[in-house]
Amino acid sequence: MLFDLHAEDLVTAIEGPLVFLRRNVNVGLGDAVEVSHAGGDGRIGRVVAIDGDQVVVELLEDTTGLGIEDARIRFLGEPMLMPLGTGLLGRIFDGLGRPRDGGAPVAARVERRIDLAVINPAERGLPQDFILTGVSAIDVLNSLVRGQKLPIFSAGGLPHDKLATSIAQSARLLKEDGQDFAVVFCGIGVSHDSAESFRAAMEHSGALEHTAMFLNLASEPTAQRLLTPRYALTAAEYLAFDEGRHVLVILTDMTNYCEALREVSASHGEIPSRKGYPGYMYSDLATIYERAGWVEGRPGTVTQLPILTMPADDISHPIPDITGYITEGQVVMDRELDHRGIYPPIEVRSSLSRLMDQGIGEGFTDPDHPSLAQQLFASYARAAQVRILSSVVGREGLTPTDRLYLDFGDRFEAEFVQQTGVRELEESMEIGWRVLSLLPPVELSRLSDEQIATHIRAETASG
Amino acid sequence: MIGDMTAAAVIESVSGPVVKALRHAPLSVGEAVSVGPAGLLGEVVRVSAGQCTIQVYEETTGLRFGDAVIGSGQPLSVRLGPGLLGNIFDGLLRPLQQGGEEVQYTVLPLLEAGEKVQAGQRLARLEGPAKEQFVLVPHDLPEGVLGWIASGSAGENDVVARIALEDGSEREIGMIEHWPVRQPRPVRRRLAPNKMMVTGQRILDSLFPVARGGRAAIPGGFGTGKTVLQETLAKWCDADVIVYVGCGERGNEMAEVLHEFPKLEDPRSGRPLMERTVVIANTSNMPVAAREASIYTGVTVGEYFRDQGYNVTLMADSTSRWAEALREVSGRLGELPSESGYPAYLSSRLSEFYERAARVETLAGKKASLTLIGAVSPPAGDFSEPVTSHTKRYVRCFWGLDRGRAQARFYPAIHPLQSYSEDAANLVEWWTKQGNPNWRAWRERLLVLLEEQANLERMARIVGKDALPAEQQVKLLCADLVGNAFLRQSAFSKVDRYCSPERQTAMLGALIQFFDAAEQAVSEGVSPDDIAGSEFYRRMARMNEEIGEGEADRFAELIAHMEREMATLKRSDVDAV
Structure with missing residues (x-):
């Protein structure tokens, strides 16, 4: 600690959390300050501004009860430490x-x-x-x-x-x-x-x-x-x-x-x-x-x-x-x-x-994880567009593929996003593949043929 | 750097990075100064009778009233030298990595003693850990005669040559040069920007190309992929030297560049990408005033390599943070704010920055260029805010990023209808030389198609897609294909992260053939749904992932396959009717 200086009769004004002092001690910006008054505990503050003739201290505690006359300032000479x-x-x-x-x-x-x-x-x-x-x-x-x-x-x-x-x-x-x-x-x-x-x-x-x-x-x-x-x-x-x-x-x-x-x-x-x-x-x-x-x-x-x-x-x-x-x-x-x-x-x-x-991906999670995420994002974005469309033309006005997107959107939210307990990654991914299998494979342009064969076709067959 | 050790001024007040001091010795505007006992680096921004205002480039906590300010007599300068390539620096070009021992370079003289030399000329080639570099005759040197030149191994601080001047004095030339950051380096003349900078990104090269020596802006709200795009450009564009300025951005991104670049190979030279890269990092938690300087530092480094005869590309991520640093310092200086609190000189500062981009003939007569690419981070993604709108006035390419595309993870999320390139008109000849004389026509066809797509989708929202006539449905189908197969390009896919001009030409060709074939087939009665559901449509849509570099014949196969299948569709559909 560089110095520990007490001073009285320095305070010129108190406004909200700010205490204005006459600048007759050499303090650094950010230095910690303790302000106390007769019969009260020290309250912690820090120097927030210094200019030609005054030092501004911001009190980090309530200023209630502080008066200009009885305030006693203690400069700790260093920034706040933990x-x-x-x-x-x-x-x-x-x-x-x-x-x-x-x-x-x-x-x-x-x-x-x-x-x-x-x-x-x-x-x-x-x-x-x-x-x-x-x-x-x-x-x-x-x-x-x-x-x-x-x-x-x-x-x-x-x-x-x-x-x-x-x-x-x-x-x-x-x-x-x-x-x-x-x-x-x-x-x-x-x-x-x-x-x-x-x-x-x-x-x-x-x-x-x-x-x-x-x-x-x-x-x-x-x-x-x-x-x-x-x-x-x-x-x-x-x-x-x-x-x-x-x-x-x-x-x-x-x-x-x-x-x-x-x-x-x-x-x-x-x-x-x-x-x-x-x-x-x-x-x-x-x-x-x-x-x-x-x-x-x-x-x-x-x-x-x-x-x-x-x-x-x-x-x-x-x-x-x-x-x-x-x-x-x-x-x-x-x-x-x-x-x-x-x-x-x-x-x-x-x-x-x-x-x-x-x-994610090879060596971190699952090699097919990035493609699955990409495809879910792309399909869900499309589902969101179709929802807007259907709010205007109605479900009947949609093409058969777009109707599948509507269903996909609902099931994605109800089965994938919605959950009660915690899930393992495998379980989460499996639900992802399952909801994607609602869509025709030709729509899944972010997946490779092998990924469709392994995950989507298998899902469709078992489901 | 600090020569005169007597205090020129003493601190009177401190407000964030701005220090006011009582002056009792001359200090000039722009002069570099040392502030306080720790010798913090600052720059004088204002002087008046008996007073001066200093912008401090380091954390000011702990500065006290009465601390000394010492002038240097020099403008704020950076230290340029061969050690820049492959390393990371702060906003004022001080190394962030403490290297071990001094690097030794092999000096290969290009001139002999007794030869006449002039400013900007290459004296010697340096071979070291990064790519080869050159020692130049300093810009401020009048004509002289080379007295002695080194050869063989030398360190960064050694004298490389001695030049005898006309007045009989002699000047020692080293590898290191100091240059004031705010002053552009001189060139012999500017050249027309008619060479394309290949970025390897289809949506840029084919639709919105930037020329060497051009300037481009990438505006986009958070999460639209500015940084990934900047990094992708830094990785795959065909510049000789990359200057990557992380201005007020994330520390982890800098870590990413530092970890990834040494492992990646330059597709042209086969050398690690890091060897051609200089990283300047002023992350968002580093002092704000140095953020303001980091942009100029970056441009100065770019010009330094340009003067050696290289094509340099500078990425600044993000110019908005730089503008905010201007605003913060301006506010502390008590200047009158203009639009959104930015100082009134924001626009002129932006133009000064972008104007330093150019394709030039250097003083030594070499053709070289400095291309500037600045990311812009508009608050709330609103392109009408001051930084974006002023930037738009000074750039020639505008690559607007779109939140909707980013949300669908459609990257790069550049919106084709909001973007433009003024350089495109100058690059038709370049593309012709690359073997694509149709580039201008194909590009226009794609842009028109994308415009039509927007209109038709608006219409479909009212009447339903099924109600559109078949020839309009096929337009939508073609536009979807352009999006999926051509505009979308994953920065993380090993096959597709870089796309050469040849492959771009082949893909464009395949698309154009598909448009013609599909429109023809539909006019003959084939249903657009059958085309959309066909196997060959899926192959077309995945050609960016399935056909890599150097497999040109597979595009020919794909087109032949498409035409055969289209004919089959015609037979079955038309027969069924």
Whole structure:
């Protein structure tokens, strides 16, 4: 620690979360600050701006009760650090990485800055280990690989929490090697009950001792939300790169994070960009999402499953739009499928996994997996077109082939997308071949003759 | 680089990448400076009496009031040299991979001592780990006489030649050259863009070709396949050198390039693709100001290889991130925002960038080119936003990506009706030389067919497909075939990821024959459904996967097979009536 300086009579103004100080101490941008007042605990903040005559501190806790006269400032002389060590798993922390389960603080082996971990792109390993999630629409069509960041684009009232929990419980490598895995759950502005239901589900499946939770609840200060994912990811990186675990990080709900970013940006008086969000939201989100991956020569990996709720179900809203440009694909949930009782309500056409081609096919999953996925996408896209057509001309106005497409679309949703338990990959693929066999072979232009002979004809014969 | 060690200014305020400092010594606009105790690299963007504003290319956390700013007396420059090929660098061309020992090159002199030399001339050839490169006479050197030239093994920092100048002084020439990134390198003259850059992608080469020295934009919303297309072009286009600029994009994509390229072979030279590639990575989590510079860095590297006589292609993924970096820095500078918050100079910056593309005669008289291909990431996939619409004004090829196609995993998802190529008119002769004198006519026929398809599908949506007359149904059938067999090309298929101009010609020929035969058959009473359900139609539709490079005779077989079967259909259908 460089210095530890106390000062009084510095505060000139307090506005929302911002505390303005006279600049008569030499502090660095991003330095941690503790603000206290007579009879109160220290509240954590950080230096967000320095100019000719003032220093602006953003408090990460409530400013209620602070007065200009009695505020006492303590400069820590260094950016915020997070103590890391064994015993992170099985614990619950608050949005600033402090224990909230009543336990003792983690015995620090190292202290790390929460916002400086940029993986050098030249040192990254290529993510290509297929993760079996047990969900057909993901495993077959939008495969997840270790080190990927694959967000769930959802909306209010859709079962994204259930899906994320189920993935956290059952995700494993295809050839399970029993390596250490861990789950880091990061709740950003979440309600107490959704945090609790996640905890209960993990406890129920016996995975709680592999889980670390970081919670910033909906009732807690907004400015903290900007730091919660950074604490959680710093912990995840420690678990992955120091302890050698394969870490799945669930970040929910990134929309709350972006709202907090907008709120804080507005309080700084910055020029807003699209829909009032700051122009640097892309760069800022990237510093979170880009922390997924693995580093050549280190044992562990960090895989991210961020969840965001699309405001007004609009995928072109800046939050999902910017996220989609940074992440390696997205799993999109659809309200109409949900209304029809299909769980998980994954809209596979707008969903995408960019790293899929690196982790499937010969030597990874099944040699015919890529063709099957291609054909299902192509046929389902055609089925969607035929649905629009039939809504105008009616089923009777369709050609016989188009009527088969209608049936294919329905069965694809009811049998392939819809599922109750978790499925093995073979089972998912088999259902895929089965629904495809509804279509005449001449329509299956993405499959080779051999693939049709092995999978489709056989299905037709047995079915 | 920092010569004068006395502070020219002291920091007064810090806002993200923008630092304001109190100045007490001269600093010029564009000058590279060293900021703070860690010596962060910055560039002066504004000076006023007693003050200056600096854009810092590194993370500014920890900078303090009163920290020193030291001037360098030089504009922001990058270090060019033979070690670029096959390696990865950050936005200011600093290596991201810490190499082991110094690489040794074999110097093969091309001139002898006593010969007259002039700027831009090739002095020596270098053989090293990547492809051969050349040491050039620096651009700023007036005429001189070669005094001495090295031969044999030398390292990057060794002197390669000495040139005696007219004023009696002598200048040492090494392999390394520093060049200001924002300044275009000089050429003797510009040449007409009438040579095609072969990309190996059918929808591009046959429908929307780009010429060597041309400029193209790939706009598309997220998930429409910009990056895969850029990578595919970087892999298979017939450039001598590829400069791949990852500007504000994903780190894992850079990892992909670094892992994949060394394993892939250049189809023309048989050498690993990495040997002709320079990767410049400023990923989205790296400092935002360096993202702004990375585009200029990339172009400067491209021009450096062009001046050695190479055909260079630069991929910038994505220019929108660069524009956003401009916007962010502009906002912090307190400039008045224009459209969507972008600075008013966005358009002129874009034009400056794209204008550096050209096919040229170098100072040494070699024909060479720099082709620019920029991806654009419009918010919400809306092509009317400022970056896309301004880019459209400065590029000659526009390859618009379409979400609907991407959702059906129809790649490359380039929409044929939204895309265009102004270079096409100049390339008819090139295609004729490749053995396809009909290219212009065939291309037009395909484009007209695709336009008709859109109209007919709109109609079918109202009246039902069955209600269309047979000659229109066969049009739809032909258009479907064009889509499945020709426009669709999987970047992951070993057979089809690259398609040579010869194979493209053969496929186009087969399609045109099919159109004629099918239209003829339908006019004679054959039902379009029978053609669609036939075995030969499936063979036609899968010809991109089933007939590979160098199997020209199999296309002839396919056409013969198609014509035989079509005749059989005519007999059975017409007899049945």
